Amino acid sequence: MTLPRLVSTVSELRQLVRDAKLTGKRIGLIPTMGALHAGHLSLVEAAERECDFLVVSLFVNPTQFAPHEDYQRYPRTLEEDLSGLSRHRVNAVFAPSVAEMYPDGYQSYVEVRELSSRWEGVHRPDHFRGVATIVLKLFTAAEPDFSYFGQKDFQQLAIIERLTADLALPIAIRGCPILRDPDGLALSSRNRFLSGAERERGLALSRALAVAGEMARRGERDCGELRAALQEILTQADLQIDYATVVDRTTLEVLSTLDRPAVAILAARVGATRLIDNALLTPPEMEERSV
């Protein structure tokens, strides 16, 4: 168990990666905002399985927070993060300053337009512009062959897949399954803000997804029925719903009939904390060839 090398500048990271590439190593990048939990570490494990040189970035990205959001309050746990990563084969931890990533006069932003305007984008208008921008900057800094993202942030994953395809970046994007606590709550760095009672109510999200998944498996193809079930369960738990619906897995457009790969997406507030969760829904006739 050794602490991974801590890197704070783009130029040092690029040099390390290029040296590794010269020896034929496949580079894996896991972008994170730190406050690592088992979900993040499962991304590291996925990278360990197919890459030879692993970079984990820890950067709480200011441009993806709106002024009223929790940028200041977002958990920062560098010591614990490094300790958790030291149990994995991580070659470099990239933890730049805000000034390194957004120097004086910074004004370049990338947008994935239609995909960013829906769902989370309605509630967080500039959020995905900030996400796409920092991910592109991390891609150009680390020049990875593979990059790993959790399916927990499903819209973010769809946007990064689209961005990578649109810019024809030579990077394979890997979406990794959501990790859950034994009670069903999807792991999130923000879960630590939940009181015991709030956490109990927050379990309605995973319960709703389980019910909708079971309905779909039993043959329900009317997305209106699935949507009604999702919303009823969240409402019963007294959660404030931002959205709870069933969408096309690639375009994230609302579906009326479950006739293609889809995803049930949820966002709801419990007290001051906003929770999101989702689950893939595959029409029974496509079950065989689902990923």
Add this chain to the structure above:
Amino acid sequence: MTLPRLVSTVSELRQLVRDAKLTGKRIGLIPTMGALHAGHLSLVEAAERECDFLVVSLFVNPTQFAPHEDYQRYPRTLEEDLSGLSRHRVNAVFAPSVAEMYPDGYQSYVEVRELSSRWEGVHRPDHFRGVATIVLKLFTAAEPDFSYFGQKDFQQLAIIERLTADLALPIAIRGCPILRDPDGLALSSRNRFLSGAERERGLALSRALAVAGEMARRGERDCGELRAALQEILTQADLQIDYATVVDRTTLEVLSTLDRPAVAILAARVGATRLIDNALLTPPEMEERSV
């Protein structure tokens, strides 16, 4: 004299460039919209002097034209372009289709925000978003060490310099001097649209820049006076002025006193054709250390 290799896909281009890099070659990229003239070829010559492997792209980029602009009418002269390039040490000509660069469902755009909103941006609101997007795509496809742009499109050059710095791309941007016909008219692919009489009137742009340059050399530091001289000469030639002013060389903000590196920028319409031109203005006391 051999015709350079014609490449139409990003993946083929990337493979060629990566093979060249493995042998230690420095890659130079000259992005163009084709319709090449001596100005473009001077960029190729600059690249020949410092690069070992040259890529010239020929792509009339639809996303930088507004619906009412001359995308359809923009000159396309592939045969002549290839013939002109064959007299230079060009390794690959990248001439992709629109579908190759903007595949179905394309929706990712990059913006350099403040710099894009001024001057040309006022008259062509989405123009620089299209420019920045295609240049970034060409950069990610060709992975050049150096890239060459004419100072003729001064705002474009400033935006690309800013984009490259903001995204920390490992590319050196070279701005190359404006080439002019013997009568002073700056070379432009659109000059072919000018009638003889329009061309005569269009000479007012270079004449105005020469006068302002001479005033500055004689010690005029009041940018209001320089601006008045520029506008008077354009007005006398019966040109319709879009802008004619003196700005900071990096931020492109209007200057009141010529106390730092500056540029006089002009845009005016003669008949159906819009002409732009510019000239660097260096305060006399900084003359020694100007580039």
